[in-house]
Amino acid sequence: MMTVKQVSELTGVSIRTLRYYDKIGLLSPSDHTEGGYRLYDDTALERLQQILLFRELEFPLKDIIGIMGRKEFDRRKALDQQIELLELKKQHLQKLIDFARGIKMLGVRAVDFTAFDRSKLDEYAQRAKAEWGDTPEYKEFEEKDSKRTAAENDQLTERFMTLFAEFGELKGGSPDSPEAQAQVRKLQSFITENMYTCTDEILRGLGKMYAAGGEFTENIDRAGGKGTAEFTAAAIEVCLG
Template sequence: MMTVNEVSKLTGVSIRTLQYYDKIGLLAPAEYTGAGYRLYDDAALEKLQQILLFRELEFPLKDIKEIVTRSDFDKRKALDQQIGLLELKKEHIENLIDMCKGLKLRGVRKLDFKAFDISKIDEYAKRAKEQWGKTPEFKEFEEKDKNRTDSEKADMMADFMKIFEEFGAMKEQDPASTRPQAQVKKLQSYITEHFYHCTDEILFSLGKMYAGGGEFTENIDKMGGEGTAEFVYQAIKVYCGK
């Protein structure tokens, strides 16, 4: 048996993260001491390794929890995918090293950006997620979406983004006030009706994604003005009691 402190030192995972994994039911210790301290056996360490592998594939924790607790979870398949991804990352790093060595020898007269191309890594991770990401929500979305025409899909997404435009019109208000909270409920209901059953937990995860930067944040801010994505997230936090 290993203590939480020993596991943290062995794996590089912080004690706080291990405690959080236990709290959300992702990785429970093998047992607790009489004083309430966590103890981990080999089986728990093996599961932690699986979790960390899926984190490398950039899966959200809620999906990892669903995957590693499946009765049909294929450890060998997961490991093969992880090896493939790491090999692609290794190739990418080696290309960057070669480029830097070339720059050191020849200067910057010949500009070459191929070493920065990570499309193969992104595509591999995408395929892995498609294989493992068959959550109930994903299956529900597939079922609802399979008979929609392109026109219907476009109209649906336009209506969806309209919700964020409406959020933008109220972003100067307190996110806990009546109108923003009613708008969050509208957002949740729309997702449930058109995509998949949107629980408060899923809604909160979406809120973090909306405000987390990148394409989601940019698109929402384009609809409602700068700061809309963050305002939506804050309103969702209140709605979900976070």
């Protein structure tokens, strides 16, 4: 048997919440001490696990009470359904990650998802899509991205960064060299083929962003060595005149 305090420390569920679950008939203690303190056995803890899984899936308490209060409630079947729902949720989160990666490739500001707690993920996705989703470039990217798997997106990112590694191999020379200029057009073609139509105007904007500092500059320099981002931006500027 565990006391309410021990259960709270084990599960992270507050004592107040456990008392409330008891009050509404969702999770009753298995017994009480002589002093009236709640005690919970393994069966009660298993029920709490079920409750927490349902809560993680954002089921309202009234629905959980209804589901778990049924005579025909099958714990194993419920667990199978919870696993299926969690898999769907996992896929949803992966789509959000892929969406963020896509925005990053499009040249908008980088986003550190560690700065967002789980409750704000959907809010951010809606705001970001509202901000960028009406542009022809984003719509084109979204269409192409929808046809790729997560693994294919990872491969695409790796190929994209390889282009900057190749810029890094050229940075010892001049940004107006034939090799550097050919690499600029190779970059532009890659973006057009895999992401969205990269016009000269867009490419010019990307070049300025690449050398502006921050995460993009750091990532490019990490791929091709320090100074690669500035060299790439200079080569783009020469190419576009």
